[in-house]
Ligand code: PRT
């Protein structure tokens with residue numbers, strides 16, 4: 001039987017989250033082998049541990065079938081692969097930053113200036129679109145020190161919290177690209193590998209959906225049930241069971257995390273008591 005080859009970052013910002021997600025899909029593999037390739041015990045998949053910059057190339061050439069990589073790296077690489085799914089982690093942005101003391105009104109102020117970056121293609125694309133003529137200095141690391149050593153007037157780099165810019169006397173002036181980890185695939189997977197990918201996606205969806213939802217159990221006086229049920233649509237509708245205590249019921253449902261606290265407040269106001277909220281491991285519709 002064929003195995004689907006999944007490339008993930010060996011060591012870096014995306015490694016832990018990638019491995020965690022694979023494990024949450026109940027796919028396990030030896031953790032401390034130090035090997036570059038390892039097969040999962042319980043799923044037809046093989047993991048390739050690579051530098052993130054190599055992942056788009058390997059997936060394009062079919063050395064790996066699928067891969068998890070930052071969109072910033074994918075777009076900069078310009079490789080021909082298919083984007084399958086955003087993964088919801090590794091979120092960051094590619095931004096222009098200038099020395100704090102520089103008077104900056106708009107990106108046009110960078111015309112005639114030099115910008116240091118490790119992302120020349122994404123930057124050039126942005127400059128072309130905005131009709132800005134600036135010189136690009138390609139450097140591979142520590143881009144944030146370029147202005148202070150006189151190498152460039154501005155930088156274009158990945159920002160997450162902004163603390164690196166702050167501690168280097170820079171200010172973020174323009175976001176040019178939003179990024180997160182993305183699942184990519186080779187353009188011509190065999191039918192068998194495509195089927196394994198579908199199974200993997202099914203598990204990933206169930207895990208992701210579960211993370212966004214919580215299981216809720218509460219007790220309510222019967223006269224409040226209509227109101228409480230209207231607050232809890234659940235997957236189809238909530239389960240309601242009679243309690244031993246006369247005139248009371250237990251209500252079970254699923255609620256999403258985005259309006260969680262608001263919902264809890266409304267439920268309490270509607271008369272709910274003994275509200276119990278639990279994480280969900282997998283959620284399949
Ligand atoms: O060794 P390898 O080549 O595999 O790794 P790498 O060093 O090239 O990449 P790595 O591990 O640093 O990042 C992998 C991916 O994580 C990136 O391609 C992005 O998609 C994503 N990501 C998310 C980030 C950040 N957040 C991030 N903050 N990548 C880099 N940074 C750096 C940024 O370059 C800057 O130096 O962190 C600094 C800024 O962070 P803040 O929080 O101070 O703003």
Ligand code: ZN
Nearest residue numbers: 051052053054
């Ligand atoms: Zn890299």
